[in-house]
Amino acid sequence: MPAHRYRPYQAVHLPDRTWPENRIGKAPRWLSTDLRDGNQALIEPMSPALKREMFDLLVRMGYKEIEVGFPASGETDFDFVRSIIEGDAIPEDVTISVLTQAREELIERTVTSLRGAPRATVHLYNATAPLFRRVVFRGSREQVRQIAVDGTRMVMEYAEKILGDDTVFGYQYSPEIFTETELDFALEVCEAVMDVWQPGEGREIILNLPATVERSTPSTYADRMEWMSRSLSRREHVCLSVHPHNDRGTAVAAAELGVMAGADRVEGCLFGQGERTGNVDLVTLGLNLLSQGVDPQIDFSRIDEIRRTAERCNRMEVHPRHPYAGDLVYTAFSGSHQDAIKKGLEALEAKAAAGGGQVEDMEWEVPYLPIDPRDVGRTYQAVIRINSQSGKGGIAYVLKRHHDLDLPRRMQIEFSQIVQGRADAEGHEVTPDQVWRLFSETYLAWRQAPRPYLTVVGHKASDDAGGLVVEVSAGGVPVTLTGSGADLFEALGAAVRGLPVDVQVLDMASHPLGEGPGTAGGRVAVYAECAVAGKVLWGAGIGADPVLAAVEAVASAVNDRTVNDRTVNDPRDQEAGPASDDPPR
Numbered sequence: 001m002p003a004h005r006y007r008p009y010q011a012v013h014l015p016d017r018t019w020p021e022n023r024i025g026k027a028p029r030w031l032s033t034d035l036r037d038g039n040q041a042l043i044e045p046m047s048p049a050l051k052r053e054m055f056d057l058l059v060r061m062g063y064k065e066i067e068v069g070f071p072a073s074g075e076t077d078f079d080f081v082r083s084i085i086e087g088d089a090i091p092e093d094v095t096i097s098v099l100t101q102a103r104e105e106l107i108e109r110t111v112t113s114l115r116g117a118p119r120a121t122v123h124l125y126n127a128t129a130p131l132f133r134r135v136v137f138r139g140s141r142e143q144v145r146q147i148a149v150d151g152t153r154m155v156m157e158y159a160e161k162i163l164g165d166d167t168v169f170g171y172q173y174s175p176e177i178f179t180e181t182e183l184d185f186a187l188e189v190c191e192a193v194m195d196v197w198q199p200g201e202g203r204e205i206i207l208n209l210p211a212t213v214e215r216s217t218p219s220t221y222a223d224r225m226e227w228m229s230r231s232l233s234r235r236e237h238v239c240l241s242v243h244p245h246n247d248r249g250t251a252v253a254a255a256e257l258g259v260m261a262g263a264d265r266v267e268g269c270l271f272g273q274g275e276r277t278g279n280v281d282l283v284t285l286g287l288n289l290l291s292q293g294v295d296p297q298i299d300f301s302r303i304d305e306i307r308r309t310a311e312r313c314n315r316m317e318v319h320p321r322h323p324y325a326g327d328l329v330y331t332a333f334s335g336s337h338q339d340a341i342k343k344g345l346e347a348l349e350a351k352a353a354a355g356g357g358q359v360e361d362m363e364w365e366v367p368y369l370p371i372d373p374r375d376v377g378r379t380y381q382a383v384i385r386i387n388s389q390s391g392k393g394g395i396a397y398v399l400k401r402h403h404d405l406d407l408p409r410r411m412q413i414e415f416s417q418i419v420q421g422r423a424d425a426e427g428h429e430v431t432p433d434q435v436w437r438l439f440s441e442t443y444l445a446w447r448q449a450p451r452p453y454l455t456v457v458g459h460k461a462s463d464d465a466g467g468l469v470v471e472v473s474a475g476g477v478p479v480t481l482t483g484s485g486a487d488l489f490e491a492l493g494a495a496v497r498g499l500p501v502d503v504q505v506l507d508m509a510s511h512p513l514g515e516g517p518g519t520a521g522g523r524v525a526v527y528a529e530c531a532v533a534g535k536v537l538w539g540a541g542i543g544a545d546p547v548l549a550a551v552e553a554v555a556s557a558v559n560d561r562t563v564n565d566r567t568v569n570d571p572r573d574q575e576a577g578p579a580s581d582d583p584p585r
């Protein structure tokens, strides 16, 4: 690669930097530039209707500073600004902002667009970096500084002439490509602009220091911010703002370190929309704060609605792995992640049940999930999805969460091998419905099979010992099984000894079933671990009658064994030949 063509970024000499020790304890001021920097980078800029949809979304989310366009760019932006002012669409606590170059005709048009606005900021920019001075403006430092000074003066004059006292008027200046501008010159231009604007008590100036093209590490951006923050005069009347782009993929870190270094305000776009690789992503920044216990002051509780609106307005999709908002970001496919998530959720639920409060109010402690998906309006349904990388914990989670079946641990191991076999064979995801179908085919389908070895004809409790009497058909031969014991498990264990095949009931578990796909209220699920002709297998029975469900759980294991291995002699085989259409295990 032609590395000789590129120069390393200049470090800042700031050995006494303080920002690494700082923590972000409150949300910065946010400015959304979706309708300006975001919009100017779209393949198809937003129509007026889409701009309005985006504006309303930003207001609903709680953004108080919204850059609504570049009114001098053309009719669409100008008319949009007019429409929200004339349509009374700007809430009292929201300030709109508009961007302009430092050219008189553009400034006049820009300020004109704001007539009648209750609160508005004009944002003026000009490039200050050496390359731009040389190539774009073809002027000296003094000439480029003068563009900013003259522009500021013109903004003030037109604001006074056009807006008068009707508008609470604010001013923002950006030395564009701040990150490529010599620090002393950036300071010189900002000071010259302030000399014109005269910030003071009740008269703030916003100085926005953009990483127009991100070329340095976030730490270098932070050094530059700290240097500016320390060096600026009238600092208490300056709102210092960062505007990072994402060319190196580190805009979020740059914004965070910029705030640690003294910035009061962050400009960005939802989901990182914007020129080239985008502006810094306001969603990630806000939810990063939430994940640290800091209120972002923005409502992200319906992240999917926010995402869908942004996708519609921008005509661009949010990546499935996009932090906090992508389709897959709360989903684990791999076994060890699933196991840990399942255990974490169970531990939280157990803590809540033991009097710890509601899960949604408790400290979030679930492995692999930085925030509770429910805090952004997601559910737990998709936190675990099954493919060939999945393990028993994940499969058990899906059965429990989607079908209310709580398999004993050893049965989880047996069933997960069956699911993994399917995932491996097919090479794609096994959906919750398919997991249920596999469970059903494996443990329940024998009841619909044309000729199961063992079927239950009826049962009753015997009068004398409180034991069990079960009428079955074993290989077509009627058999009465009787057994008694301290509980159903023992009674059934004793009863199956009367079968003409060698069956031992090793373990049994049961639970009531709630409502859910594949279930209906008032039923129970029984799981039985049986040794059939010496081989250990699980069976399951589901139904309203717990005793019948238990007997069927044993029958499920026995029939599986007889169907697959033929180690159990079915007398009907001699007459009818092998039962080839019996269900597969």
Ligand SMILES: CC(=O)SCCNC(=O)CCNC(=O)[C@H](O)C(C)(C)COP(=O)(O)OP(=O)(O)OC[C@H]1O[C@@H](n2cnc3c(N)ncnc32)[C@H](O)[C@@H]1OP(=O)(O)O
Pocket: 037, 040, 070, 072, 073, 074, 099, 100, 101, 102, 103, 106, 125, 126, 127, 136, 137, 147, 176, 212, 275
């Ligand atoms: C980093 C950013 O995102 S900055 C925002 C960028 N966004 C946009 O540009 C979107 C909207 N812009 C537009 O629609 C158009 O640029 C307009 C309508 C504003 C102006 O269009 P035009 O006048 O046709 O020309 P254009 O933008 O090419 O202007 C270039 C001229 O302005 C000068 N210029 C560029 N930026 C600035 C500035 N901030 N202040 C003063 N002059 C500037 C250039 O030096 C050049 O001057 P020259 O013609 O003497 O060489």
Ligand SMILES: CC(C)C(=O)C(=O)O
Pocket: 037, 099, 125, 174, 176, 177, 208, 210, 211, 212, 213, 243, 245
């Ligand atoms: C106008 C400025 C703030 C800008 O958009 C940039 O430098 O990226």
